[in-house]
Amino acid sequence: MSLAPRAVLVHRTTEYEELVARHGTHGQAAFFLSSRGRDIEEVAARHRRTRRALAEVTAAVPLTWRQTRVERADLDRFLFAPEDVVVVVGQDGLVANVAKYLAGQPVVGIDTDPGRNPGVLVRHRPSDAAGLLAGAGREADELTMVEVVADDTQRLVALNEIYLGAAGHRTARYRLGLEDDGGVVEAQASSGVLVGTGTGATGWIRSVWQDRRASLRLPSPTEDRLLWFVREAWPSPATGTSLVAGELAAAARLRLTVESERLIAFGDGMETDALELTWGQTAEIGVCERRLRLVG
Incomplete structure (x- = not known):
């Protein structure tokens, strides 16, 4: 009996999460940015868009599939399996980050911030995830x-x-x-x-x-x-x-x-x-x- 496919959702820590981790609280991070003429809301809005996209893609994974998440910093310690379908939720560069760890597994690139990312490798929207996963691997470019x-x-x-x-x-x-x-x-x-x-x-x-x-x-x-x-x-x-x-x-x-x-x-x-x-x-x-x- 063959294993069910596993959706591996690859993401990265957002700028907002990095700021809060560095400064301790939202308020302190906001003060740090405001002292440099920046508004934390701009960064927080991108964070929320990324998290919504990740949640939408997670919900689109077929119920019969297994799924897991891996953060960019952990890619070198993660073991990809032959039956994996890799879903990159983020920027074009994140696809390049994961590519060297793969051996033929299909990759679906989901753009979390259309208009800000070039979309060369993250070509799709979160709403496309269900259809893409249903046909993953059937039509793929060999880069x-x-x-x-x-x-x-x-x-x-x-x-x-x-x-x-x-x-x-x-x-x-x-x-x-x-x-x-x-x-x-x-x-x-x-x-x-x-x-x-x-x-x-x-x-x-x-x-x-x-x-x-x-x-x-x-x-x-x-x-x-x-x-x-x-x-x-x-x-x-x-x-x-x-x-x-x-x-x-x-x-x-x-x-x-x-x-x-x-x-x-x-x-x-x-x-x-x-x-x-x-x-x-x-x-x-x-x-x-x-x-x-x-x-x-």
């Missing part, structure tokens, strides 16, 4: 993801982009090359390397692409193609700037060998969940075989 794999088997997966460089604002030193580029390798000193997907092309990667006025075509979210950029490469007698941008097809890999005491790699802006690389280590970045199944 491309990016991965970095180190020579000591460390591995990190991301939905939008992976950044590899020095922690803080220090210069990253490394040797960069492409597997299929005839062995051409360049020593570089820069602010790091950014490799992104078509989903990430709505965020950080697009920002760099626009700044460079790059002729490279941005990939679509389902396309097996990545773009990569070196940020602020520094020319010197020992370092070059000829390999600063490009694209990676499905089988291609960007290879980076560390020549700094310590570099890190993190995905989707989550620097607290990073790989650490030391002098002489090599990391390869490319398209991940895993996909995010996002219910359209």
